[in-house]
Amino acid sequence: MDDQTHPPDEELREAPPAELPENPHPADTAEHIEGLDLNEQIKFIKQLPVRDAAQSMAEMDLHDQQDILTRLNLGLAARIVAEMAPDDAADVLDGIEEDRRRTLLRSLQADDREEITHLLAYDPDTAGGVMNTDVVILHKNLTVDQAIPQMRKEVHDEDKEIPYYAYLVDDAGRLDGVLSMRDLLIAKPGTKRLSEMISDQNLISVRVDEDREEVAHLIARYNFLALPVVDDDTKFLGVVTVDDVIDIIHEEASEDMQAMVGAGADETTDSPWSYSVKKRLPWLITNVATSAVSAVVVHMFEGSVSQMAILAVLMPVVANQAGNTGQQALAVMIRQLATERFDRKKSWLAVIRELRIGLVNGAFISCLVMLAVFMLTSNIALAGVMGLALYFDMLMGSLAGSSIPLILKELGRDPAQASSIFLTTITDSLGFFSLLGLAGLVLLH
């Protein structure tokens, strides 16, 4: 933590810019570094103590971390990786070009290498992919008097990241219970065994292959600071901590909102713009194909449109209104699926709820638009056709908007993915069909 004790690097030419406080938090240093260009970033990292460099880099965008580790000289890069928490190290190495990753791993000490290689094997979207292994583990047969000094020693010597829980295991390393610091702090000193303190505990843990979104649900549901991760044999592997869960929740919210409209799930304004092009273009092409459906519908009724061009004026009003109605239902449903445990019955009841809302809002808006069309055109039949088509399409919007995420979910897909594109296809084509079809029946024979 003390910059002065670190030998100056040969490339150190500038003092750290004035805007950083004297004893900056790694997150602040990270933000400062992210504002520099790559060459300056390298320079800045080189003049930091290795430990500070590791802590600050762990707070940076993954792309930036990877660029820096690829460009730094191997020795320093390896020392920085070794100083990172194993889960952070695995995250950054996961995205580095393979040759460089292998060289970096080879430069680590055997135990660090083994731990990181082990973590790299887990899917990043699972509990294993986000878990932390720097935890206090105590044998369940220890007494309170034995446990406190051992915990103190572990926290002190090995700088455990999560000192607010201790995990109790048996001889085989199987998880038996969790003690909070609070429990230990208020425990009567003596020879009571830790296992007795957890005898009526309702232990909650997750399997290492559990989806990270479900892990986030559990931590949010039970207000935990960390959730233990176990293998099939309930062997204790590590914990997912609440600060990682906050990142997961932010990422999942971005994924939902962006996937809904066919942008890349992991895009941010920091992503290279070519990356965004690559992610979005396939969905725009899909959108061309789905728009073709509504274009075909209009094409079927080209004759009606030629005879009554006012229909072309009304088309976008129907499509827009039903689309918006559907999107309101869509947003609420996607958020329900994102924040609650999936409950099939409850979810389908929510579709009924949306239909009710659509019935009322649709009736109101259709009457309003019908009146406006009548006042502007004095054509009561046209106003009636417009009102009916709009009401029908708004109901279809409510139905499609609320059920598309559920159908995607039931099919095992991401409930948000391109849902807005599917919705628009339905509301556009049904809207045009009902407006132009009704007009053909009522107005044009």
Added chain:
Amino acid sequence: MDDQTHPPDEELREAPPAELPENPHPADTAEHIEGLDLNEQIKFIKQLPVRDAAQSMAEMDLHDQQDILTRLNLGLAARIVAEMAPDDAADVLDGIEEDRRRTLLRSLQADDREEITHLLAYDPDTAGGVMNTDVVILHKNLTVDQAIPQMRKEVHDEDKEIPYYAYLVDDAGRLDGVLSMRDLLIAKPGTKRLSEMISDQNLISVRVDEDREEVAHLIARYNFLALPVVDDDTKFLGVVTVDDVIDIIHEEASEDMQAMVGAGADETTDSPWSYSVKKRLPWLITNVATSAVSAVVVHMFEGSVSQMAILAVLMPVVANQAGNTGQQALAVMIRQLATERFDRKKSWLAVIRELRIGLVNGAFISCLVMLAVFMLTSNIALAGVMGLALYFDMLMGSLAGSSIPLILKELGRDPAQASSIFLTTITDSLGFFSLLGLAGLVLLH
């Protein structure tokens, strides 16, 4: 915690349903209660020990909590409120009908009443509105040897909710620093004063009127478990904890996604459907007004549409494609504003980034659509008009989608609010104008 020691309530007729585990977590009990109808909820709450009832209710939906507290007999309701954490009690009382709230408050003991009334005065969207006051406060002049037993006593006797930090104050109650349990656990026993342990601390706190979203940013940024809240005079008032922040992040994400399309920011599938009608209808009416803009544009060119009904076929393709392009930009920008501290320069640079993406995706999609139109109609002029209009409108979509949230932000509004509705107005009307206008110039004279 022991159901057996509680005298059975006269209304206890049924055993708790089998689906709950023996020693249920309050969140599980809460979910079970939410599945019952109001009469059953009341019955169930009555047969719980008051402490369990308070803890379980605090995990329930606010609407449900308020219904229960309104229906329960006053004595039990007051005992439950008194057992809740003061911030949870304030949250639930805030939404209860005023007479009932006053009666409930009057039934509390003076110190509980005072604390809750105090919290009720804060805006729920600020740090004060979400802060917790059950914390360990130590005088900074205490020695390590004095502090540990005092902390142990406070945690034990008063069941402080946040036992992982202790807050150090001076004689006037002003916040001087924070010690984690970890710091205290590894501190050498002795007569060192706590104030010496925090001498180089870079203390981060928030003012009581700070927006809760900013509080969530800070906790996420610094990976804190709790963030201290102070008044203008740096007097220590309480803390916002990470579990509340998780709820805030979930709520803010729902608000953004739902506000974007004009649904109620705080709607869930559990809200009464009439509440959703009330929240959404005003935006649907706004949408009628904004659709009128695009309708007027089409109306200006009704002559062109009569002559060439194929234009009505192409209209929705342009509107759809540009709308989708704009929504992709919109989603990414809204998420940036939601997850990062606002940085004006960076945000406007992101608009340039979106324009670049629009230039490339627009060129690709326009060529594709142009080709399709030419192959289907063999009309090269029409294909050219379509391609140009589409390209122009997709660029406008990129520009509008990325800048609408920023403009709303600069105006001091919610960057998400109805942004999708504004975007569609722009892409629809500019799309129709460019397609029909160009067609009028090129194809129809």
